[in-house]
Amino acid sequence: MSDASKEWPLWEVFVRGKGGLSHRHVGSVHAADAKMAIEHARDTYTRRMEGVSLWVLPSAQITSSDPGDAAALFEPAEDKVYRHPTFYKIPDGITHI
Amino acid sequence: MYTTDLSGKGKGKAEAAVAEDPALVAAFEARVANDEFIEPKDWMPEAYRKTLVRQMSQHAHSEIVGMLPEGNWITRAPNLRRKAILLAKVQDEAGHGLYLYSAAETLGTSRDEMTEALLSGKAKYSTIFNYPTLTWADIGAIGWLVDGAAIMNQVPLQRTSYGPYARAMVRICKEESFHQRQGYEIMMHLAAGTEAQKRMAQDALNRWWWPSLMMFGPPDDKSPNTEQSMRWRIKRDTNDELRQKFVDITVPQAEAIGLTVPDAALKWNEERGAYDFGDVDWEEFYAVVKGEGPVAKERMQARVKAWEDGAWVRDAARVHAEKRAAAKLAAE
Ligand SMILES: [Fe+2]
Numbered sequence: 162m163s164d165a166s167k168e169w170p171l172w173e174v175f176v177r178g179k180g181g182l183s184h185r186h187v188g189s190v191h192a193a194d195a196k197m198a199i200e201h202a203r204d205t206y207t208r209r210m211e212g213v214s215l216w217v218l219p220s221a222q223i224t225s226s227d228p229g230d231a232a233a234l235f236e237p238a239e240d241k242v243y244r245h246p247t248f249y250k251i252p253d254g255i256t257h258i
Numbered sequence: 259m260y261t262t263d264l265s266g267k268g269k270g271k272a273e274a275a276v277a278e279d280p281a282l283v284a285a286f287e288a289r290v291a292n293d294e295f296i297e298p299k300d301w302m303p304e305a306y307r308k309t310l311v312r313q314m315s316q317h318a319h320s321e322i323v324g325m326l327p328e329g330n331w332i333t334r335a336p337n338l339r340r341k342a343i344l345l346a347k348v349q350d351e352a353g354h355g356l357y358l359y360s361a362a363e364t365l366g367t368s369r370d371e372m373t374e375a376l377l378s379g380k381a382k383y384s385t386i387f388n389y390p391t392l393t394w395a396d397i398g399a400i401g402w403l404v405d406g407a408a409i410m411n412q413v414p415l416q417r418t419s420y421g422p423y424a425r426a427m428v429r430i431c432k433e434e435s436f437h438q439r440q441g442y443e444i445m446m447h448l449a450a451g452t453e454a455q456k457r458m459a460q461d462a463l464n465r466w467w468w469p470s471l472m473m474f475g476p477p478d479d480k481s482p483n484t485e486q487s488m489r490w491r492i493k494r495d496t497n498d499e500l501r502q503k504f505v506d507i508t509v510p511q512a513e514a515i516g517l518t519v520p521d522a523a524l525k526w527n528e529e530r531g532a533y534d535f536g537d538v539d540w541e542e543f544y545a546v547v548k549g550e551g552p553v554a555k556e557r558m559q560a561r562v563k564a565w566e567d568g569a570w571v572r573d574a575a576r577v578h579a580e581k582r583a584a585a586k587l588a589a590e
C-alpha cells in the first residue's frame with residue numbers, strides 16, 4: 162500500500178469559470194490517465210456550476226520559480242515606477258490621456 | 259473538532275531536536291505574525307510542516323469517515339427530495355476530503371501514506387463519527403449540529419497561514435452552509451410532526467448534543483499545543499471559545515422549533531451575555547479518541563473494505579494507462 166509507484170499520478174486542475182475568463186488553478190486530483198483526470202476534476206471541482214471548461218496537467222510537468230529567487234526575479238520591478246501611468250504628471254485641464 | 263489535536267502527548271520531541279537556522283525561523287515567524295500566507299515551496303520549520311500534515315490529514319480523514327454515518331441512511335431517506343439532498347451532501351463530504359488530501363500532499367506526504375495511516379489506526383479522525391445513526395432524525399441532527407460545529411471551526415481557518423489549506427477551507431465553507439440548513443430543516447419538520455416524530459427529533463438531539471460539544475476538543479487548560487498553533491495561525495480560536503460560541507448560537511435554534519437541549523445546567527448568564535452550560539464528559543471523549551467509540555470498529559472495517567475491494571480497480575486502471583502510453587510511444 163505504501164508503494165508510491167502504485168499510486169495514480171497527480172494532476173493539477175484548472176477551471177474556466179465562464180466564457181471570457183482564463184482557466185484558474187483550483188487544486189489537484191489523482192488519476193490513472195488524462196481522461197480519468199478530467200472526470201475526477203469534474204466530480205471534485207465543478208459540482209456547483211463552477212466552470213465551463215477544464216484543463217488537467219500532470220503535476221510533475223510543472224516547473225515553478227524558486228521562492229529563494231523571488232527577490233532577484235520580482236524586486237527589480239519595484240524601482241521601475243515609470244512603467245505605471247500615475248508616474249507622469251499631466252497638467253489639469255488636459256483630458257483624454 | 260475535525261482539526262483538534264488528537265495526537266498523544268510528547269510527540270513533539272523528535273521535531274524539536276532538529277536544529278534549524280534561527281534566521282530562517284525568525285523570518286518565518288515574522289511572516290506568519292504578519293498574516294502572510296506560506297506556500298508549498300517556502301521554507302518552513304519541520305514542526306510546522308508536521309503539525310499541518312497531521313491536522314490537515316486528520317481533517318481529511320474526518321470528511322471521508324464522516325460519509326459513513328450519513329451514507330447509512332441514503333437508501334432509506336423518506337422521500338426522493340430528501341434522498342437527492344442527502345446524496346449531494348455526502349458527495350460534498352467526499353469532495354472536502356479530496357480538497358484537503360490534495361492540499362496536504364503539497365507538504366510532501368503522499369496520498370497513500372495518509373490512507374495507510376488512517377487504515378492502520380495511526381491517524382485519528384473526529385470522534386463524532388464513531389457514534390451510530392439510529393434513526394432518520396439523526397441525519398437532521400448531524401447536519402444541524404455536526405456540520406454546524408464544523409462551520410464554526412472552519413470559518414476562521416479560511417485565514418489560516420498555509421495557503422493551500424486556507425484555499426481548501428474557502429471552498430469547503432461555501433458548501434457547508436447547505437449541509438447545516440438541510441439538517442435543521444429535517445429537525446424542524448420532525449419537531450412539527452406527530453408526537454412520535456417529535457420524540458424522534460428530541461431523542462436525536464439528546465444523543466448528538468454532547469458528542470457535538472466534544473468536537474471542539476479538550477478544554478483549553480488541557481490542550482497544550484493550542485498556543486503554538488495559534489501563533490502559527492493554523493488555529494485561530496481556542497477550543498473553549500468556539501464551544502461557547504456554538505452553544506450560544508445553537509440553543510435558540512433548538513428552542514425555536516420546540517426542542518430541549520439536554521443539559522440541566524444550561525442557563526443564560528446575563529452578566530457574561532452567554533450561556534452557562536454543564537460539563538462535558540471528558541472520560542467518554544478520551545475513550546472515543548482511543549478507539550472505544552460505539553461503532554469505531556465498524557467505521558474502520560468499512561474503510562478497509564472499501565480500500566481493499568477497490569484495489570483491483572486501481573491496479574487495472576494503472577496498468578491500462580501504462581499500456582496505452584507504451585502503445586502510443588511505439589506508434590510515434
Ligand atoms: Fe465537510
Ligand SMILES: [Fe+2]
Pocket residue numbers: 351405408434437
Ligand atoms: Fe458538511
